[in-house]
Each structure stands twice: as C-alpha cells, then as structure tokens.
Amino acid sequence: MSTTTLAVxxxxxxxxxxxxxxxxGRRAPGFVRPLAVLPTVAAFALAxxxxxxxxxxxxxxxxxxxxxxxxxxxxxxxxxxxxHLDGFAxxxxxLVGLxxxxxxxxxxxxLRDDRRYPSYAALVSLFTAAMLLVVYSDDLIVLLVGxxxxxxxxxxxxxxxxxxxAARSASLKAFLVTKLGDVPFLIGILALAxxxxxxxxxxxxxxxxSQLSDFELSHPTVIALLLLAGVAGKSAQFPLHSWLPxxxxxxxxxxxxxxxxxxxxxxxxxVARLLPVFTASAAALVVLAVMAxxxxxxxxxxxxxxxxxxxxxxxxxxxxxxxxAGALAVGNRSAATFHLLSHGAFKALLFLAAGVLIAAAGTxxxxxxxxxxxxxxxxxxxxWTMTIGLLALAAIPPFSGxxxxxAVLAAAEHAAxxxxxxxxxxxxxxxxxxxxxxxxLTAAYATRLWLLAWAGRSPAAATVxxxxxxxxxxxxxxxxxxxxxxxxxxxxxxxxxxxxxxLWLLAVPSLAFGLLYGWLADWFAGPSLAPTLTTxxxxxxxxxxxxxxxxAAWRQATAVGRxxxxxxxxxxxLHQPARAGFHLDxxxxxxxxxxxxxxxxxxxxxxxxxVDAYVRGAATLPGWLGTLARRAQTGNAQTYLSVLxxxxxxxxxxxxxxxx
Numbered sequence: 001m002s003t004t005t006l007a008v009x010x011x012x013x014x015x016x017x018x019x020x021x022x023x024x025g026r027r028a029p030g031f032v033r034p035l036a037v038l039p040t041v042a043a044f045a046l047a048x049x050x051x052x053x054x055x056x057x058x059x060x061x062x063x064x065x066x067x068x069x070x071x072x073x074x075x076x077x078x079x080x081x082x083x084h085l086d087g088f089a090x091x092x093x094x095l096v097g098l099x100x101x102x103x104x105x106x107x108x109x110x111l112r113d114d115r116r117y118p119s120y121a122a123l124v125s126l127f128t129a130a131m132l133l134v135v136y137s138d139d140l141i142v143l144l145v146g147x148x149x150x151x152x153x154x155x156x157x158x159x160x161x162x163x164x165x166a167a168r169s170a171s172l173k174a175f176l177v178t179k180l181g182d183v184p185f186l187i188g189i190l191a192l193a194x195x196x197x198x199x200x201x202x203x204x205x206x207x208x209x210s211q212l213s214d215f216e217l218s219h220p221t222v223i224a225l226l227l228l229a230g231v232a233g234k235s236a237q238f239p240l241h242s243w244l245p246x247x248x249x250x251x252x253x254x255x256x257x258x259x260x261x262x263x264x265x266x267x268x269x270x271v272a273r274l275l276p277v278f279t280a281s282a283a284a285l286v287v288l289a290v291m292a293x294x295x296x297x298x299x300x301x302x303x304x305x306x307x308x309x310x311x312x313x314x315x316x317x318x319x320x321x322x323x324x325a326g327a328l329a330v331g332n333r334s335a336a337t338f339h340l341l342s343h344g345a346f347k348a349l350l351f352l353a354a355g356v357l358i359a360a361a362g363t364x365x366x367x368x369x370x371x372x373x374x375x376x377x378x379x380x381x382x383x384w385t386m387t388i389g390l391l392a393l394a395a396i397p398p399f400s401g402x403x404x405x406x407a408v409l410a411a412a413e414h415a416a417x418x419x420x421x422x423x424x425x426x427x428x429x430x431x432x433x434x435x436x437x438x439x440x441l442t443a444a445y446a447t448r449l450w451l452l453a454w455a456g457r458s459p460a461a462a463t464v465x466x467x468x469x470x471x472x473x474x475x476x477x478x479x480x481x482x483x484x485x486x487x488x489x490x491x492x493x494x495x496x497x498x499x500x501x502x503l504w505l506l507a508v509p510s511l512a513f514g515l516l517y518g519w520l521a522d523w524f525a526g527p528s529l530a531p532t533l534t535t536x537x538x539x540x541x542x543x544x545x546x547x548x549x550x551x552a553a554w555r556q557a558t559a560v561g562r563x564x565x566x567x568x569x570x571x572x573x574l575h576q577p578a579r580a581g582f583h584l585d586x587x588x589x590x591x592x593x594x595x596x597x598x599x600x601x602x603x604x605x606x607x608x609x610x611v612d613a614y615v616r617g618a619a620t621l622p623g624w625l626g627t628l629a630r631r632a633q634t635g636n637a638q639t640y641l642s643v644l645x646x647x648x649x650x651x652x653x654x655x656x657x658x659x660x
Contacts, residue, residue, distance in 0.1 A: 032121060051093070054090045092135050092269060098261075100125075109499045120157070126149065130147075130149035131263070138200055139199045141189070147266060147270075154175070157251070158170050201273055224280070225287065237267070252351055252358070264317060264321055267321075300438045305574075305575055307367050308365060312366070326431035346389045356381070369453050376454060381495065386450075399510065436538055440545060451566075
C-alpha cells in the first residue's frame with residue numbers, strides 16, 4: 001500500500017469511527033468503546049508508519065498527492081483534495097494520533113458512568129479526524145473544512161455538561177470568539193489564493209522561497225494580518241484568547257485534546273505552513289512578535305493568580321502557544337515545531353493527571369486542596385506523572401520542555417544579535433525578553449500548583465474544618481454524575497487502570513523527548529535546535545529563581561497562619577487583576593457586548609413602536625370601514641327601501657339643481 005493511501009486512511013478512520021459511533025450509540029452500546037478506541041489507535045499506528053516511510057525532510061523530500069475535488073469556475077483555482085507530507089506534517093500527525101488515542105483510552109474510565117459517552121466519543125473522533133485533515137492538507141479550502149469542523153466539535157464538547165450555565169456560556173463563547181477570527185481568516189485565504197493563482201500551500205510557499213521565481217505578493221502585510229486574526233482566535237492568542245480558560249467547563253479529557261493536539265495547535269501550525277507569507281512582511285512579523293510577547297507574559301501572570309487547577313493549565317497553554325508564535329515571528333519553524341511536539345506531550349499529561357487529582361481531592365480548587373492531606377496516597381500515579389509534567393513545563397533540564405523552550409529562546413537570540421534577511425531585529429528582542437520573563441513566571445506558577453495540590457496539609461491550616469472547603473459547583477450530566485461530581489460525594493475516587501496507564505505513557509516523551517533535538521533538526525531540514533549557553537543559563541536560572549521565590553513565599557504564608565497561597569505576596573497589587581484575566585472580558589463587554597445589546601434593544605423598540613405601529617395602522621382604517629359597512633347591513637328590508645328612496649330623492653334634487 002502506498003504512503004499516500006496510508007495517509008488518506010489516517011484522517012478517514014477516525015471519521016468513519018465517529019459516524020459508526022453516532023449510528024450505533026443507542027442501538028448497540030456495547031460497540032461504542034471499540035468504535036471510539038480502535039479507529040483512533042489504527043490511525044495513530046498508520047500515522048507512525050507514514051512518518052517512518054516519509055523519513056523526514058522538506059521540499060524535494062516531501063510526498064505530494066492530489067486529485068481535483070471540485071471546479072471553481074476558474075481553471076487556475078480548482079479545489080484539490082491534496083496531501084503534502086513533509087517531516088513537519090508527519091510528526092505533528094503522530095502527535096495528534098498519540099494524544100487522541102490517550103484521550104479515548106482515558107475517557108473509557110473517566111466517563112464510564114456518563115450516558116452521553118457515545119456522542120462524546122464520536123465527537124472526539126470527529127475532532128481528531130478534522131485536525132489530521134488540517135495537518136496533511138495541501139489545499140487551503142480543504143484545510144478550512146477541517147478548521148471549521150474542529151470549531152463545531154469544540155462547541156459541542158465544551159458544552160457536554162449543557163445542564164449548567166457555565167458550560168452553555170463557555171461553549172457559545174468559544175464558538176463565537178473563534179468565528180470572530182475565522183471571518184478575516186477566510187478573506188485572507190481568498191486574497192492569498194487570488195494573488196498566487198492557486199489554493200495549493202506547497203505551490204505558494206515554493207514560489208515565494210524559490211530563487212528561480214520572481215513571484216511576490218502585492219499585499220503581503222494585509223494578507224498576513226488577515227490570516228493572523230484567524231490564528232489568534234483558534235490558537236487563543238491575545239486579544240482573542242479569553243475563550244480558552246472558560247472552555248474548562250467541559251470534561252477534562254476534552255481539555256487535554258484541545259490544548260495538546262487539536263484546535264489551539266491548528267492556528268500556529270497554519271502559520272508554520274505558510275511562514276514564507278509572513279516573512280514576506282516585516283511589519284507582520286513584528287505584529288506577531290508583539291502578540292506573542294503580550295500573550296506569554298499576560299497569560300503567565302494570570303496563571304499564577306488562578307485558584308482552579310484547570311484554569312492554571314489553560315492560561316499555561318496560552319503562554320506556551322505564545323512561545324510557538326514567538327519562534328515563528330523570528331522565522332524559525334523548526335523551533336516552533338519542536339516546542340509544539342514537546343508541549344503537546346506534557347500538556348496532555350498535565351490535564352489528564354489533573355482529572356485524576358480533581359477526582360481524588362473532590363474539588364478543582366487549589367486553595368481547597370491546600371487544606372487537605374493524603375492526596376499523594378490517593379493518587380500516587382497522578383502525583384509522580386504530574387510532577388514530571390510540571391518539571392517539563394517549567395523547563396527544568398533534562399525534561400523535554402527545557403530543550404524545546406531553549407530552542408525558541410535561542411532562535412530569538414539569534415534573530416536579535418545575528419539577524420538574517422527579512423527578520424526584524426525588533427522581533428527578536430521582543431520575543432527574547434518576553435520569553436525569559438515568561439520562563440521565570442512559568443516556573444513560579446508550576447511550583448505553586450505543585451505545592452498547593454500535593455504538599456499536604458500545612459500546620460496553620462490544620463484547624464480548617466472540612467466543611468469550609470471551597471468546593472465549586474460541578475456539572476452533572478443528564479445521564480449521571482461527572483467524575484468531579486462523583487468525587488465531591490465520594491472523595492478519593494480511584495483512577496482506573498487505563499487512566500493510570502495513559503499517564504505513564506505520556507510521561508515518557510515528557511521526560512525524554514527533549515534528548516532528540518539533534519535528530520529533529522535533521523528531520524525538519526532546518527537550523528540547529530541546540531540551546532545556546534546564554535539562553536540556557538538565563539532561562540534555567542530564571543526558572544530556578546521563580547521556583548525558589550515561590551517556595552519561600554509559600555513557606556512564609558504557611559508559617560504566619562494565612563492560607564498557604566504565595567500568590568498575593570508574589571504579585572501584590574497585580575493579584576486581583578491577574579486573577580480576573582486583567583478584566584479583558586469586562587472591557588470587551590463594555591466595548592462590544594453592551595453596544596450590541598443596546599443596538600438590539602433599539603431595533604426591538606423600532607420594530608415594536610414603528611414597524612408594528614405602521615402595520616397595525618394599515619389594518620385599522622380597513623377595520624373602521626368594515627365596521628361602518630357592518631352597521632349598514634342591518635337585514636331590515638324597510639330600512640333598505642327607506643335608504644333607497646332617500647337616495648333617489650337626493651339624486652333627483654341634484655339633477656334638478658344642476659339643470660337649473
């Protein structure tokens with residue numbers, strides 16, 4: 001079987017599994033789990049086989065296959081079902097398959113009592129198929145199909161617990177905010193294809209980078225910024241990032257899938273695929289660098305102030321995606337891809353471990369967990385694997401996050417101190433400074449999360465009664481309680497064997513994946529990914545400072561009898577604004593939501609008082625005439641004759657008067 005045929009099967013198998021799962025969910029519930037797991041596992045195995053056969057490399061080493069899907073009326077712009085398999089695409093597909101497989105296996109235990117599991121599992125499979133289509137596709141319109149399918153899947157999956165107002169609001173917010181970016185994204189795709197004369201990504205990038213081609217985009221900045229709007233929405237970058245923390249209202253495995261391998265990874269992946277379009281405009285690269293810097297630092301501060309475990313990890317994802325955007329802003333796709341793969345492994349691990357932690361603690365609140373004890377004994381697998389994941393997140397050597405994050409910082413340093421043609425020096429400095437600051441803050445919130453979740457009951461907090469625990473409301477499905485809800489009534493809910501097995505499976509790349517950085521550089525045929533001495537010392541030193549300062553603040557807060565949360569001491573006056581996401585949602589509400597609601601009220605008033613009044617008035621006059629006519633129709637013959645005689649007399653008088 002050819003490599004291209006195998007590649008077609010990779011997204012096709014989860015899609016067929018989703019269709020079969022939706023069809024058989026109620027009629028044959030015994031087949032639901034096999035239909036959810038087996039196609040995804042098979043797709044993962046085929047993705048690995050495709051990667052092995054492809055062998056790495058880009059450009060001439062890539063495998064291309066295409067067939068015309070539909071004509072567009074323009075012979076130069078057909079829509080093709082085209083695949084482009086280079087070292088970059090096949091490795092990202094392996095990541096998607098791995099995380100999706102882990103999520104499906106984990107969900108068999110996590111949602112074992114949920115009667116809506118069949119539809120949930122089918123949507124996860126469809127989500128996976130859509131992302132794999134985005135990864136392999138070489139046609140912008142086909143890519144857009146997968147892009148939008150992921151949007152609707154996220155709407156349904158985030159709103160899985162639709163009985164709760166939080167889930168309904170979060171799913172609607174995620175859908176609308178991402179669609180806000182998708183509109184200019186679509187315009188950018190059409191503008192790019194119109195100028196390039198094709199929807200084929202490989203053709204566009206080859207024409208832009210080939211020394212034998214004199215092709216140039218007429219409006220590269222406009223096209224890049226239009227595309228960047230869609231990327232900001234899908235990958236939750238400033239200023240369209242606020243939907244992602246609220247999306248934590250969905251089941252925890254969904255959060256792992258969205259954050260690690262689908263949806264939010266799709267935006268930066270598209271920038272990486274179309275990087276020559278962005279490097280054609282220095283202004284677009286500076287905008288991308290500023291967006292990445294604001295996203296990195298702002299989300300890290302917000303993560304440090306959150307009380308909910310999943311919201312900490314959500315803001316962490318936003319910041320790590322900022323690193324990816326920063327690497328692309330300095331023109332280094334290899335560093336961005338390396339961190340994308342590394343981050344996908346340890347962030348999936350962190351979310352799935354958080355699901356076990358929440359079930360064991362009976363709450364998702366860190367401050368509530370800090371008043372309990374014995375969580376290590378209740379969930380030892382989650383303790384050890386989450387520790388590995390947090391060390392990778394904090395970029396502590398030799399964990400994978402150290403190598404991939406240092407690759408980004410080294411790329412920024414190179415762009416700042418040894419610039420290359422087309423890459424603004426300003427972009428390099430912006431990404432480098434923001435990346436170092438974020439390294440310190442990332443280690444701080446990772447340390448805080450570990451201390452509050454796993455450090456056990458502090459002496460000062462030992463007197464806090466269990467009834468005072470700040471346990472948040474947890475969604476309950478129509479068919480049964482969610483895992484977190486079960487844990488509230490039965491704290492200490494044990495993880496199943498598949499759940500623990502998935503945690504240890506993801507712990508392996510989180511621990512050892514970074515050691516492959518030399519091999520990955522050859523695979524991408526890109527620049528070296530080895531960290532430099534300067535960024536390694538600065539990045540690791542700042543991370544250690546962040547961790548030690550956080551630990552010291554936690555010890556001090558514990559010693560004086562306060563709630564053992566170091567954040568108020570660390571952030572000072574920034575604590576409350578950071579906890580509220582710097583009030584960005586409130587600002588959007590005043591700038592956009594309130595005016596729209598005011599406009600809606602005005603339209604409603606005009607509809608009722610003007611349009612409806614006109615319609616009612618148009619009906620009133622005929623009504624009055626009808627009333628008069630009805631009163632004349634008495635049914636009395638004598639009255640009719642009298643009126644007829646009176647009329648005849650009036651006419652006669654009128655004729656005589658006229659003759660006179």
